[in-house]
Amino acid sequence: MNPTPAVCPAWLASLFQQAGGVVSFRQYMEWALFDPNHGYYGAGQVRIGPGGDFATSPSLGPDFAELLAQQLIELLQALPGDGRRLSLVEIGPGEGDLAADLLQAIHELDPELMGRLELVLVERSSALRSRQQQRIAATKINKAFMPPLRWCSLEELAAAPVQGVVLAHELLDALPVDRVVLKAGRLQLQGVVLQNSGCLDWCLLPLPEPMAEAIATSDCSVPPADAPEGWCSEWHGCYGSWLQNLSAAIDQGVLLVIDYALEAERYYTSRRAEGTLMAYGGGAAGLDPLASPGAQDLTSHVCIESLNAAAASQGWQLLDQRRQGEMVLALGLAERLHALQQLPPQKLPEALQRREALLRLVDPAGLGEFRWLLYGRGAGASSLSLKAAPDI
Numbered sequence: 001m002n003p004t005p006a007v008c009p010a011w012l013a014s015l016f017q018q019a020g021g022v023v024s025f026r027q028y029m030e031w032a033l034f035d036p037n038h039g040y041y042g043a044g045q046v047r048i049g050p051g052g053d054f055a056t057s058p059s060l061g062p063d064f065a066e067l068l069a070q071q072l073i074e075l076l077q078a079l080p081g082d083g084r085r086l087s088l089v090e091i092g093p094g095e096g097d098l099a100a101d102l103l104q105a106i107h108e109l110d111p112e113l114m115g116r117l118e119l120v121l122v123e124r125s126s127a128l129r130s131r132q133q134q135r136i137a138a139t140k141i142n143k144a145f146m147p148p149l150r151w152c153s154l155e156e157l158a159a160a161p162v163q164g165v166v167l168a169h170e171l172l173d174a175l176p177v178d179r180v181v182l183k184a185g186r187l188q189l190q191g192v193v194l195q196n197s198g199c200l201d202w203c204l205l206p207l208p209e210p211m212a213e214a215i216a217t218s219d220c221s222v223p224p225a226d227a228p229e230g231w232c233s234e235w236h237g238c239y240g241s242w243l244q245n246l247s248a249a250i251d252q253g254v255l256l257v258i259d260y261a262l263e264a265e266r267y268y269t270s271r272r273a274e275g276t277l278m279a280y281g282g283g284a285a286g287l288d289p290l291a292s293p294g295a296q297d298l299t300s301h302v303c304i305e306s307l308n309a310a311a312a313s314q315g316w317q318l319l320d321q322r323r324q325g326e327m328v329l330a331l332g333l334a335e336r337l338h339a340l341q342q343l344p345p346q347k348l349p350e351a352l353q354r355r356e357a358l359l360r361l362v363d364p365a366g367l368g369e370f371r372w373l374l375y376g377r378g379a380g381a382s383s384l385s386l387k388a389a390p391d392i
């Protein structure tokens with residue numbers, strides 16, 4: 001990590017002082033991302049898109065949503081329905097691009113389904129909720145065909161649980177994580193300390209007993225047997241409480257997680273000696289996580305085994321998993337690229353821009369490596385799967 005002292009802004013210094021001057025990294029990440037007045041997401045500082053802090057698949061243009069819509073329609077149509085309204089729940093919609101473009105695509109591909117659907121958006125940040133409202137209001141769908149639309153928390157949804165499809169696109173990589181460090185042959189918890197100089201620095205804290213127990217009984221080798229002194233990585237205790245809240249909100253349906261994810265054996269290796277934590281800001285990656293809290297993103301990869309275990313303990317069964325590159329091919333990448341070649345010459349700039357975006361979605365060194373993880377809950381969902389790529 002960067003040894004340059006990171007000056008702590010006054011708003012955060014006051015939180016540190018109230019907490020006694022030292023907190024876990026997870027608490028620091030929670031404040032830096034979600035403080036309602038100063039946090040990167042909480043206060044709406046984030047800018048997602050090609051000209052922003054980082055680009056996500058939906059922020060590259062509507063093609064991603066148009067491809068994903070085919071998969072979501074298949075899943076929604078396969079749920080038993082029982083005459084009840086189906087819910088499409090997106091958690092962590094960011095700028096609202098995916099929700100808006102999915103609505104447009106479902107409206108065009110399956111108007112009958114649109115009439116049985118509601119869109120539920122779950123967003124922690126009130127600043128982002130406003131941006132999502134504006135983005136969705138700008139869709140070209142005639143008001144008469146708009147499905148019911150609401151923003152609520154998982155806790156509010158739990159009052160009247162819904163059935164349908166839950167989408168978590170690049171959500172789990174933003175959940176605050178703990179970090180563990182191997183020091184003198186044993187794991188310790190990574191902390192952050194506010195020094196007398198007013199700067200933030202790393203420190204070590206005792207590993208809480210419940211976390212030590214959870215690590216010891218998990219399917220993950222943390223630390224790996226050949227880990228060097230100082231080896232550090234993330235621990236995702238956050239999945240359990242999030243999935244518990246989700247289970248209370250959904251009585252039947254599927255959860256589609258799309259995110260940076262690694263198998264535990266690739267996550268927890270001696271070669272990955274600093275884990276997967278990254279700080280992003282202004283289009284740059286690899287920044288110091290303690291610098292500019294509230295003005296930069298902090299993110300870590302999903303650990304697949306940890307997520308599977310937390311999901312199973314909350315009644316979510318892993319149904320299927322694929323890489324994004326494979327999914328985009330299965331959903332019609334080739335046909336789309338071909339159709340772009342047929343566009344008239346005056347649409348050449350649009351065709352080139354969309355071609356580049358489509359190729360980024362399958363780039364094996366980037367978004368193509370994203371995982372699509374499908375979990376099911378309830379008898380009606382147990383036989384569902386993701387669309388398979390055609391045999392070539």
Ligand SMILES: C[S@@+](CC[C@H](N)C(=O)[O-])C[C@H]1O[C@@H](n2cnc3c(N)ncnc32)[C@H](O)[C@@H]1O
Pocket residue numbers: 041042048056057058059091092093094095098122123124125128169170171174175
């Ligand atoms: C990395 S952004 C992804 C945005 C969008 N899904 C995309 O891919 O462009 C993470 C989003 O999740 C939201 N978020 C993070 N934790 C959340 C939680 N526990 N519940 C609801 N939203 C959350 C953030 O405010 C933000 O909108």
